Amino acid sequence: MREIQASVLTDAIRDLCIEANCVLPKDMQARIGQARKDEPFPTAQGILDKIIENYGIAEANTVPICQDTGVCCVFLKIGQDVHIEGDLRAAVDEGVRRGYGEGYLRKSVVKDPLRRVNTGDNTPAMLYTELVPGDRIELTVAPKGFGSENMSRLAMLKPSDGVEGVKSFILKTVEEAGPNPCPPIVVGVGLGGTFDKAAYLAKKALMRSTDVRNADPYYADLEAELLEKINALGIGPQGFGGRTTALAVNIEWMPTHIAGLPVAVNINCHVTRHKTVVL
Amino acid sequence: MEKHIQLPITRETARTIKSGESCLLSGVIYTARDAAHKRLCALLEEGKPLPFDVKDATIYYVGPTPAKPGQVIGSAGPTTSYRMDAYSPAMIAAGETGMIGKGKRSPEVIAAMKEYGAVYFAAIGGAGALLSSCIKEAEIVAYEDLGAEAVRRLRVENLPVVCVIDSEGNNLYETGREAFLKTLQ
Numbered sequence: 001m002r003e004i005q006a007s008v009l010t011d012a013i014r015d016l017c018i019e020a021n022c023v024l025p026k027d028m029q030a031r032i033g034q035a036r037k038d039e040p041f042p043t044a045q046g047i048l049d050k051i052i053e054n055y056g057i058a059e060a061n062t063v064p065i066c067q068d069t070g071v072c073c074v075f076l077k078i079g080q081d082v083h084i085e086g087d088l089r090a091a092v093d094e095g096v097r098r099g100y101g102e103g104y105l106r107k108s109v110v111k112d113p114l115r116r117v118n119t120g121d122n123t124p125a126m127l128y129t130e131l132v133p134g135d136r137i138e139l140t141v142a143p144k145g146f147g148s149e150n151m152s153r154l155a156m157l158k159p160s161d162g163v164e165g166v167k168s169f170i171l172k173t174v175e176e177a178g179p180n181p182c183p184p185i186v187v188g189v190g191l192g193g194t195f196d197k198a199a200y201l202a203k204k205a206l207m208r209s210t211d212v213r214n215a216d217p218y219y220a221d222l223e224a225e226l227l228e229k230i231n232a233l234g235i236g237p238q239g240f241g242g243r244t245t246a247l248a249v250n251i252e253w254m255p256t257h258i259a260g261l262p263v264a265v266n267i268n269c270h271v272t273r274h275k276t277v278v279l
Numbered sequence: 280m281e282k283h284i285q286l287p288i289t290r291e292t293a294r295t296i297k298s299g300e301s302c303l304l305s306g307v308i309y310t311a312r313d314a315a316h317k318r319l320c321a322l323l324e325e326g327k328p329l330p331f332d333v334k335d336a337t338i339y340y341v342g343p344t345p346a347k348p349g350q351v352i353g354s355a356g357p358t359t360s361y362r363m364d365a366y367s368p369a370m371i372a373a374g375e376t377g378m379i380g381k382g383k384r385s386p387e388v389i390a391a392m393k394e395y396g397a398v399y400f401a402a403i404g405g406a407g408a409l410l411s412s413c414i415k416e417a418e419i420v421a422y423e424d425l426g427a428e429a430v431r432r433l434r435v436e437n438l439p440v441v442c443v444i445d446s447e448g449n450n451l452y453e454t455g456r457e458a459f460l461k462t463l464q
Contacts, residue, residue: 041459047403050439054406058354064344067354067407067427104353106344106427116314118426147359147381147404179452180359180382182404234460238381238403240441241455271405 002079002135004279006086009076009139012277013095013125016141017072018103020275021064024055027211028186028272031247035184044242048184051237051270066271069105070143072096074125075207079134093123108146128200140207142274148185148267151177154199157261166191166263167226173265174230174246179239182269186210187230187249190264192256201252202266207274210248223249237270247272281439287335288376290396296442298449302400303437308337308379310431312358315422316366319430323369330421330430333370337377339402342427343411352417352433354407357381360399364388371397379440389448400440401451413438 032055036048058065074092078084084091100107100122109123110116126144153173157165170189177185190201213220226249236242247270256262284296286306296302309331311319319329340360344353360380367378368391376397381404392399402410416434423429443451 041462043455044459050403050406050409054403054409057412058408061408063347063350063408063411064354065408066405067342067344067356068358069344104345104347106342106353108342108427118428120426145405150359178383179401180361182381232463234456234463236456236459238401238441239452239455241457241459243459269405 001081001083003083003085004137006084006088006091008279009088009137010091010095010098012139012279013074013092013141014098014102016139016275016277017096017099017105017143018062020141020273021069021103021105021143022062023059024065024271025209025274027209028247028270029055031210032184032270035244035247039242039244041236041242043240044236044244047237047240048244064105065273066145066269067106068108068145068147069100070145071109072100072122072125073128073142073144073203075128075140075142077130077132077138079136080131081135082137089127092125092127096123096125097121137279138276139279140274140276142207145269145271148181148269151181152202152264152266154195154262154264156195157263159259159261161261163222165261167229169263170226170265171229171233173267174235175233177267178235181267182271183235183239184237184244184247184270186247186268186272187226188266188268189249189251190266191251191253191262193254193262194256195262197254198262198264199266201254202264205250205252206266206268206272208250208252210250214251219251219253223251286337288337288398289335290376293376293396293398294446296398296445298442298445298451299454300442302440302442304337304440305436305438306434308339308433308435309420310339310341310433312340312342312428313362314425314428315430316363316370318422320366320369323373329373331432334374335376336374337379338370338375339433340378340380344407344427346417352411352414355411355414356407357402357404360384367391371395383452384444389444392444392446393448396446398442398446399444401443402438402440410438
């Protein structure tokens with residue numbers, strides 16, 4: 001049994017909050033750079049140039065890439081041979097509190113959905129834990145903006161709807177979102193499981209590097225096909241028209257019930273932020 | 280080519296700004312998001328004065344990050360505009376002539392823009408670090424308790440925006456996409 005002090009998590013989360021918000025991951029920089037090269041529409045080229053300039057300024061000056069520094073999603077893959085000494089939930093929130101305070105990040109969380117008083121420190125984190133073999137903790141911090149979160153959708157399709165039904169639901173979701181989620185977007189898709197698991201898988205799909213395609217060739221092909229179809233919609237960067245509507249489609253799937261075909265689409269913007277460390 | 284616009288925008292000027300035009304705005308604008316709009320519109324309904332002069336005002340839908348020491352303001356890009364759709368017709372009727380945000384607007388907002396003479400601009404969503412460099416002064420004028428959502432008076436220089444919907448209802452989100460799709464045929 002390996003012991004890890006909860007305060008180690010606090011320190012790591014504090015640093016990751018700041019870094020994730022100010023430095024766009026290299027895979028996203030590569031996707032946007034490539035999209036700029038492939039973009040034939042002049043208006044869209046101009047927008048992509050500004051987007052590239054923006055994340056350059058953010059990284060150079062350690063300022064947030066986007067003012068919506070998000071709700072703080074924290075993913076912990078905890079090795080089953082690890083013992084965490086201290087209060088895990090409190091340690092995670094303390095990390096968020098310090099990161100958002102000391103990093104001059106925006107506090108965007110309200111205490112309850114109806115009475116809407118700001119918590120003032122961006123806590124609580126949206127905490128996801130998973131038990132895995134081993135004695136390490138893999139920690140991912142992913143600030144999630146709500147312009148794109150609000151454009152996300154879930155459907156309980158019928159098995160007879162099949163892959164065509166899944167494709168048309170994803171395309172409809174992107175089409176209806178249009179300019180609202182700050183395209184070019186990253187599309188996270190969760191397939192299967194239950195109502196809630198599908199949504200979780202869609203969020204998890206957004207944590208996968210856009211350099212990595214689905215390990216299953218069937219789903220890797222589906223990701224490629226959907227990306228092509230989304231980029232044929234013509235929405236373009238910021239919705240002003242163009243080829244670059246999406247930068248990647250990431251699909252995660254799991255077994256489901258004989259009667260169901262849950263599909264969740266979690267949209268993220270061109271500022272798809274996440275940073276991982278292993279403790 | 281970018282069109283330089285000196286703020287405030289009168290109703291007459293608003294009618295000369297056309298959908299698709301790239302503009303650089305200079306002068307004074309005010310910030311307000313959902314929570315501030317709710318309070319402002321409650322004042323309008325009660326016939327009470329607003330905490331700033333809404334006549335010919337341009338409102339930027341933004342909740343900036345806190346300023347680091349030495350900064351005027353933190354990152355300050357637009358938030359999605361449709362959440363203000365419930366409030367914008369009343370604001371336009373009260374005198375607002377310019378809105379800066381991103382994303383689609385409702386038919387009711389567009390009808391008010393046409394009736395009174397107002398214009399809807401988009402700034403680049405997710406380009407908060409870049410846009411903040413155009414903000415030269417910032418001060419809170421109301422609702423400090425709302426934090427990032429407080430109403431701020433900003434002095435901007437050459438703030439880059441695109442006119443998406445003009446006072447005739449022309450909409451770049453429709454025409455831009457059509458123009459691109461035509462190039463594929």
